[in-house]
Amino acid sequence: VTLQLLLIFVLASVIVILSYAMVRGAPYAPLGKQKIETMLGLLNVKSGDKAVDLGSGDGRIVIELAKKGAISHGYEINPLLVLIAKWNIRKLGLQKNAHIYWGDFWSKNLSSFDIVTVYLAPHSMEAVEKKLRRELKPNARVAVNYFPFPTWSPKKTSDKIYLYEQEK
Numbered sequence: 001v002t003l004q005l006l007l008i009f010v011l012a013s014v015i016v017i018l019s020y021a022m023v024r025g026a027p028y029a030p031l032g033k034q035k036i037e038t039m040l041g042l043l044n045v046k047s048g049d050k051a052v053d054l055g056s057g058d059g060r061i062v063i064e065l066a067k068k069g070a071i072s073h074g075y076e077i078n079p080l081l082v083l084i085a086k087w088n089i090r091k092l093g094l095q096k097n098a099h100i101y102w103g104d105f106w107s108k109n110l111s112s113f114d115i116v117t118v119y120l121a122p123h124s125m126e127a128v129e130k131k132l133r134r135e136l137k138p139n140a141r142v143a144v145n146y147f148p149f150p151t152w153s154p155k156k157t158s159d160k161i162y163l164y165e166q167e168k
Contacts, residue, residue, distance in 0.1 A: 051115035059085025066098035075105035119145035
C-alpha cells in the first residue's frame with residue numbers, strides 16, 4: 001500500500017507540474033539546432049551579454065548562449081528538466097556562464113538582462129509582452145519563437161523567429 005501511495009503521489013505531482021506549465025507558459029517543446037542558430041543570429045549575442053531563457057526546458061538555449069560568451073540564465077518549473085539542464089551544463093563544462101533555476105520566471109525581475117529568449121504558448125504572450133516592456137532596460141533584445149507578441153512590432157523576422165528591441 002505504501003508503494004502504491006508513493007506512485008500516486010509522484011503521478012499527481014507530475015500532473016500538477018505539467019498542468020501549471022500549460023497554464024502559466026507552455027509544455028516542453030525543444031527547439032532544433034537551426035532554430036536556435038537563427039535566434040542567436042538575430043540577437044547578435046556578444047561576449048558578456050547577460051541573457052535569460054524563459055521556460056528553459058533542457059537548457060539547450062542557455063547552453064548555446066553561454067557558448068557564444070553570454071552569461072546565461074534559464075528559469076524552468078519542471079524539476080526533471082532542471083536536472084537534465086544542469087547535467088548538460090556540467091557535462092559541457094559551462095557552469096561558470098550557464099545557470100538554470102527551478103522556478104517561475106513570472107515572479108522574477110528581468111531588468112538586468114540584455115537578452116531574453118521566449119518560446120511559450122500563445123495564451124501567455126500578451127502577459128509576457130507586458131512584463132518585458134515594463135521591466136527591460138533600453139536596447140534589451142528579445143527573441144521570440146513562433147508566437148509573436150500581440151502589440152510589439154518586431155525589428156526583424158526570420159523563420160518564425162521575431163526579434164524585438166526595448167525602446168529607449
